[in-house]
Amino acid sequence: MSGLRHRLVAGERLLGGLLRLPSETLVEMVGVAGLDFVVFDCEHGPADLVPLQQHVVTAQAHGLGVLVRVGAAEPALVLRVLDLGADGIIVPHVDTAEQARAVVTAARYPPLGERGFATYSRAGRFGARSIAEHLEYAAETTIVVPMIETPSACTAAPEILAVPGVDAVLVGPADLSVAMGLTGGAAEPAVAQAMADVAAAAARAGKPMVSIVGSVQQAAAAPPGAVIYNLAHVLLHTLRGLAR
Numbered sequence: 001m002s003g004l005r006h007r008l009v010a011g012e013r014l015l016g017g018l019l020r021l022p023s024e025t026l027v028e029m030v031g032v033a034g035l036d037f038v039v040f041d042c043e044h045g046p047a048d049l050v051p052l053q054q055h056v057v058t059a060q061a062h063g064l065g066v067l068v069r070v071g072a073a074e075p076a077l078v079l080r081v082l083d084l085g086a087d088g089i090i091v092p093h094v095d096t097a098e099q100a101r102a103v104v105t106a107a108r109y110p111p112l113g114e115r116g117f118a119t120y121s122r123a124g125r126f127g128a129r130s131i132a133e134h135l136e137y138a139a140e141t142t143i144v145v146p147m148i149e150t151p152s153a154c155t156a157a158p159e160i161l162a163v164p165g166v167d168a169v170l171v172g173p174a175d176l177s178v179a180m181g182l183t184g185g186a187a188e189p190a191v192a193q194a195m196a197d198v199a200a201a202a203a204r205a206g207k208p209m210v211s212i213v214g215s216v217q218q219a220a221a222a223p224p225g226a227v228i229y230n231l232a233h234v235l236l237h238t239l240r241g242l243a244r
Contacts, residue, residue: 004037004065004087005143008208009167014226015219016067018212020045024058026231031062039067039228043092047077053084053122060085067143075106082107083121088143090170090210093150097159100146104165107144109135112165143167145210148198149175157198161205168225169202170210171195186218199223 007014016037017030030038038059040052052068059066068081072093081089091103105113117134120127124134144165148154149172161169173186173195182188186195202209208225211218214233 003141004067005141005167007036008143008226011208011224013224014065016065016226016228017231018069018228019055019231021048021051021055022046024055027055027058027064028062030231031059031064035064035229037065037067037087037226039069039090040086041069042077042081043069043071047071049080049084052081056084056086056122067145069147073102075102078103078106079116082115082138082142083118083123085122087141088145088167090145090147092147092172092175094146094148094160095150095153096156097163100160100163100166103146104144104163107142108165109138112139145170147172147175150179151176151194154194154198157201158205161202161207166207168208168210169198170212170228171198173212 014036016039017035018039018041019026020041027038040055056066066086067088067090068086069090069092070077070081072091078089089107094100094103107113107115109115109117118124119129119131119134129137145168146160146166147170148157157169160166173191176194177183177185177188177191180190182191186192199209209223210226210228211222212228212230213219213222214230219227
């Protein structure tokens with residue numbers, strides 16, 4: 001058990017890296033470097049399940065927690081991702097509490113959700129866990145993170161955070177910026193204020209934030225919770241520096 005959810009809800013500052021498939025070597029480097037988890041981006045990257053499983057296995061062999069960002073409204077992919085043994089999911093474009101409840105429904109077993117049940121999956125240790133053991137393990141370890149990416153979603157953040165089964169929220173600064181008709185991302189004052197309002201709602205709800213950042217400085221300024229380094233941004237910035 002990675003303990004990633006327990007550490008997140010306990011308020012630890014967790015550090016992760018956002019990757020797209022295929023990135024096996026980068027997964028290993030994230031583990032060797034000492035980060036806490038990886039996020040495999042299957043929204044803006046490939047979502048092939050066989051290489052995804054290989055990446056999950058590689059990450060966990062290096063002691064990393066695993067989150068997977070699926071596409072919007074993809075309950076079938078949520079099921080498969082969790083059956084592969086990922087610690088949790090990040091779901092984009094959640095604008096309302098009703099949509100957040102749909103995410104929980106897909107990710108959690110009854111009575112909180114309606115996730116299809118099997119113990120013979122990788123998550124169930126190929127049948128080594130009993131039904132009761134697997135239900136208990138999933139309830140304790142599965143992480144559910146809706147993404148807030150529009151002004152209306154920011155307004156609805158308190159209601160989204162209040163949905164039972166939601167562990168944290170993640171504001172997508174790029175999508176939020178574009179939805180607001182702005183092109184500066186998180187650097188836009190209006191975007192920064194909206195993100196701060198969501199962080200304040202999370203603090204009031206007693207739940208952590210998950211933040212996507214591109215630098216150590218941004219990570220230091222992020223609200224309590226988990227920080228995801230966008231490794232494409234970090235690597236490109238590093239390579240441009242080398243080129244100069």
